[in-house]
Amino acid sequence: MLNSFDHQAFLAAVSQQPGVYRMYDDQQVVIYVGKAKNLKKRLASYFRKDVGSNKTRALVKQIAAIDVTVTHTETEALLLENNYIKQYQPKYNILLRDDKSYPYLLITAHKHPKLGAHRGGKKVKGDYFGPFTTVGAVWESLRLMQKLFPIRQCEDSYYRARSRPCLQHQLGRCSAPCVGKISDQEYQEQVSFAKLFLKGKSSQVVDNLVTKMEQASAELAFERAAKYRDQIATLRKVQQQQFVSGIASELDVIGLYRQGSQACLHLLFIRDHKILGSKSYFPSVPAETTDQEIVQAFVGQHYLSDAVEQGNIPKQIVMPSALDDSEMLTQLLSEKAGYDVKLSWQVKTERTQYLKLAQTNAEQALSSKNSHKESMQARFAALAEVFELPQGLTRLECFDISHTMGQQTIASCVVFNTDGPLKSDYRRYNVHGITPGDDYAAMSFALNKRYSKVSSKVSSKVSDNAEQEKMPDIVFIDGGKGQLARAEAFFAKLNLPKTPLLVGVAKGESRKPGLETLILAGSHQLISLPATSSALHLVQHIRDESHRFAIAGHRAKRQKQSKSSTLEQIPGIGAKKRQALLKYLGGLQEVQNADFATLMTVPGISKNLAQVIYDALHES
Missing domain, CATH: 3.30.420.340 (UvrC, RNAse H endonuclease domain)
Structure with missing residues (x-):
């Protein structure tokens, strides 16, 4: 199929503007997506006789067609390239396969706000805190917040149906706003303290609580003062057990480790002077790919994807090496974030330690993955030996x-x-x-x-x-x-x-x-x-x-x-008739206990249909 692709005729008609190109094999499958400041020059470089890269030569042998999309700027080309890579997953591109959204803590904007876990699009009104690297970290944070601030964590349907305090109130984990055990003003006060704490301003929360305690004590409201005192003591204890902290306020640190054709990128999340967590990525890396290309592909595909939303891009990203397109990526990330984003690779003091930590974690993650893989391969070999299969098992x-x-x-x-x-x-x-x-x-x-x-x-x-x-x-x-x-x-x-x-x-x-x-x-x-x-x-x-x-x-x-009603199994009974039966007779149990004459009295239920319903419910 290569002979049928006339690259000279193709290059003669290619524009010299910025843009994105897609290369196809003879099965019309996209095998590579790239961007260029000058499409003509970039595409011509693939067909030179002195191409030194084995990867490029293997790619060129499979090209059966090329499509180009012209853009106004190189920045637009970078964004479009990442979209195409995500869409087509070409085998000659570096592919970041993790596309999961991160979990957050959410304090809703209700009259009595709820504190809970959230994942997915931010459609619910409220304040979002995160991202957290694992759901486990979110639940651990929720358990901690229950000890510190008596804010409800129940679902809205449960909250609206309460007529008396639930068990969480008796355990001291909720102030029971559902039944008026706390005034709206006091509840909002606790919500504001929780928001400050989640923003990393726990010292400010303690100072405010101390002022509240002294004020309550001066007013001889000793019971209220005792509650503030206990809350302060719990917060002090948490401050002593807080996460690793430092001078860096908001940054992500990317560590890279390679072993043969495998690579691991480890991402450290640092927010409000604390390491909130980390996450390892194992991208698909084509042969003869440089470390710089891997890091650049990761930054583009990770931060420009839908998984990382506007307000969740850090103000600084520390990387193990410089990038060719660092200026363009900086501009694009700043536009998406709505504030200046800095890409750094020559760092000192604390950031250097963070970078070493990220790289050490990347090495450990790849070694752990390979040890599991080697163990599984050994088990496959042992099983093949048991069944005397010399060709092995796959x-x-x-x-x-x-x-x-x-x-x-x-x-x-x-x-x-x-x-x-x-x-x-x-x-x-x-x-x-x-x-x-x-x-x-x-x-x-x-x-x-x-x-x-x-x-x-x-x-x-x-x-x-x-x-x-x-x-x-x-x-x-x-x-x-x-x-x-x-x-x-x-x-x-x-x-x-x-x-x-x-x-x-x-x-x-x-x-x-x-x-x-x-x-x-x-x-x-x-x-x-x-x-x-x-x-x-x-x-x-x-x-x-x-x-x-x-x-x-x-x-x-x-x-x-079990959740489906027995009425749904009866032919001729649609949603409206089911609703009429339940509403008129007062529930499913009453419908099941009703005799034939009673069923006939339900609006919309004919004599024949009443007989069908009665027979279906009493066929046993």
Whole structure:
């Protein structure tokens, strides 16, 4: 396809303005996105004879087409480039795959504001504090805030329905504004103290509380003064246990560590002189990429993404190296933040220590990830040895069934590769059309859902390399010989180019971990591995994961079913008629206890429909 791309004719028509270019392979897949101050010069550099980079030569060999988008400025090109990278995920670009939004603490703008955790878009009116690196850090902060400031943390529906104080008030963790146990002025006072504390101004909060305590004492309001005294004591204790602090008020610090083709970027969050937390990123890095390119791609993709909102960009970002586009990035980040943002790489004193800390954490995070990966690969090798598979193993799948007395049956399929659980390939199946409680039929249903499409494509000679690559080396069936036999019968009917090895996983007599028995398909040979075997640990891991995944799906389905009204199952009863029945008769229990004549008196319910409802509710 390379020969069909005439780069000379293409370059003759390319503009010399700033812009973004997208390179496609012969399958019309975007393989690289780049920006340029001068599109013509930048694109021409790819087709020079003296291109020294192996990465660039490999890229050029695959180019079948190039699209360009002209922009007014190089800054616009940088922004568009990051949007395209996020959209297309090209394999020759550095890809930052983490796109989760950060959790925050939120104090709402209600009459009696609520303090709680928040994640996602900032649609709720109020004051947001953060970001926090983990949800665990948010819940820990909420528990601390309950001890310091008696602000409600309950949901609005619970707050509105109260007629007397709840348990949180009795424990001293809420001032019960819902039932007037505190005046609006005093409550707002506590809210303002909480906001100051979350902004890092705990000393100012203590000073204000001391003034309040002295004032209450002068007014002989000793009970109120004692409350302020206890609150001050708790705050003093928290100040002594506060996070690592320093002179830096607001900055992010980026540490980088590389090991071969792998890279880890560790981001330290410092707000109000405190390290709030950190987060590690493991970007996909093409070969022959420099450290500078990795850091520049990270800064652009992370801070210009939707995950980092306007007010959450720090005033300073400390990096391990200089960037080619630092001026342009600084301008773009400042425009998004609404204030000046500084990019720094030559730092001294405290910031140098922060940078060393970030780089040390990046090294530890990458080493930890690799040790887990090496452990998983060792387990795969041990399992291949058990089953005498010299070609090794690359993919395992395990199936399990979950139900309650045959109801809400869910089948799970979990997938492991040599890196561990491959959650993007997990699947759940809602089992239907079988006799309730028939686990054998449920297993056949799940296997058919998973593998029938692959078989049909092979039978019709339709090539699908992606589906073929996703065929497992081993399929584990959580169950005994009966379940395994059903799986054997199913696969015997399929026309597959590669039939996976089928293995049943049966629990021991006492059903204790470590006593599992493996059953080989065909011979039904029993294999018992020692409890210390790494191969057995891998089997236990994938079996437990399939069990967990099936149960979670079953519970969710059962909960959804329990929340649905029995009236929803009656044909001819829509939302309006359900509402009329419940409103007229006073609730579901009254509808169930109503006789035929009573049902006929409900507005909108005919004689025939009343009979249908009565029969449906009393068919047992």
